[in-house]
Amino acid sequence: MQDQKFNIGVIGSGNIGGTLGKHFAKAGYPVMFSSRHPEQLTALAEEAGHGARVGTIEAAAGFGEVILLSIPFGKTPDLKQQVGTLEGKVLIDTNNYYPQRDGDLPGNEMAKKNLLESEWTASHFPSASVAKAFNTIYYVTLGGRAFDHENPMAIPFGASDEKAKEITNTLIHDIGFAPVHVGDLGGTRSMQPGQKLYTKELAPGEMQKLL
Numbered sequence: 001m002q003d004q005k006f007n008i009g010v011i012g013s014g015n016i017g018g019t020l021g022k023h024f025a026k027a028g029y030p031v032m033f034s035s036r037h038p039e040q041l042t043a044l045a046e047e048a049g050h051g052a053r054v055g056t057i058e059a060a061a062g063f064g065e066v067i068l069l070s071i072p073f074g075k076t077p078d079l080k081q082q083v084g085t086l087e088g089k090v091l092i093d094t095n096n097y098y099p100q101r102d103g104d105l106p107g108n109e110m111a112k113k114n115l116l117e118s119e120w121t122a123s124h125f126p127s128a129s130v131a132k133a134f135n136t137i138y139y140v141t142l143g144g145r146a147f148d149h150e151n152p153m154a155i156p157f158g159a160s161d162e163k164a165k166e167i168t169n170t171l172i173h174d175i176g177f178a179p180v181h182v183g184d185l186g187g188t189r190s191m192q193p194g195q196k197l198y199t200k201e202l203a204p205g206e207m208q209k210l211l
Contacts, residue, residue: 006030006066006167007032007063007064007065008024008029008030008032008064008065008066008067008068009032009034009059009061009062009064009066009067009068010032010033010034010060010064010068010070011034011035011060011061011069011070011083012034012035012070013033013034013041014035016070016094016134016139016142017070017094019142019143020070020134020142021033021048021068022044022047022048022052023146024068024175025049025050025051025052026048026049026050026175027174027175028050028174029171029174030051030052031050031053032054032055032060032063032064033048033052033053033055033060034054034055034056034059034061038054038055038056038057039054041054042054057079057082058083061082061083061084061089066090066091066167066171067089067090067091067128068092068094069091069092069093069094069095069121070094070134071095072095072101072102073095073097073098073101073102073117073121074097074102076106076120076124079124080124080125085125085127085128086125086128087127088127088128089128089129090128090130090163090164090168091121091122091125091129091131091164092132092133092134092164092168093121093122093130093133093135094133094135096117096135096192097110097117097120097193098193116188116192117132117188117192118130118132118158118188119185119188122160129160129161129164129167130159130164130185131158131159131160131164131165132157132159132188132191133155133157133168133172134155134157135191136156136197136198136199136200137153137201138199141153145176145177146175146176147175147176148176148177149176151203152176152177152178152204153177153202153203154177154180154202154203154204154206154207155172155177155178155179155180156180156182156197157169157179157180157181158181158182158183158184158186158187158188158191159181159184160184165181169181178203178204180204180207180208180211182197182211190210190211197211
């Protein structure tokens with residue numbers, strides 16, 4: 001897997017998505033940045049370099065073998081209507097639910113169906129291999145601690161299947177962090193806002209102890 005440089009479509013190119021897209025481009029992955037206003041992303045793609053390009057959300061969804069999802073949590077159902085099921089793709093969800101921004105509907109639905117945030121996202125894309133990662137880290141730290149292969153910071157992640165696990169593990173490693181697998185999506189509660197791994201800046205051994 002390490003030798004494969006699969007296409008990455010970034011849906012939502014703000015603080016987290018934009019920073020990760022630049023890291024992935026630097027690591028040698030073909031990257032397409034997208035947002036609702038792709039014309040505003042030209043400078044970001046130029047800064048990323050390494051052939052990074054810009055497209056519509058639909059174009060990025062088609063381009064990416066891996067989709068990096070970094071939009072407001074509550075917009076997930078709208079995205080599903082826009083891009084379909086993302087069948088056969090790996091979807092890496094970086095999002096967090098903030099009721100004051102996202103409204104009560106997602107929270108009510110998660111409570112009714114007994115779903116974690118990652119599982120709620122995955123329920124909208126049942127044909128994709130879904131992982132949860134990069135939602136616990138502040139974007140400034142994400143920018144500053146990348147490619148520190150001597151003293152890598154731990155990044156926790158969960159994955160719905162082996163495909164999502166392997167690819168997400170590889171991507172975290174390739175940008176200079178230490179992947180710490182928390183299990184399947186049912187193990188991602190510890191990564192949600194206010195939980196024990198959220199915003200923690202730890203070495204991998206320290207994070208494993210917390211788990």
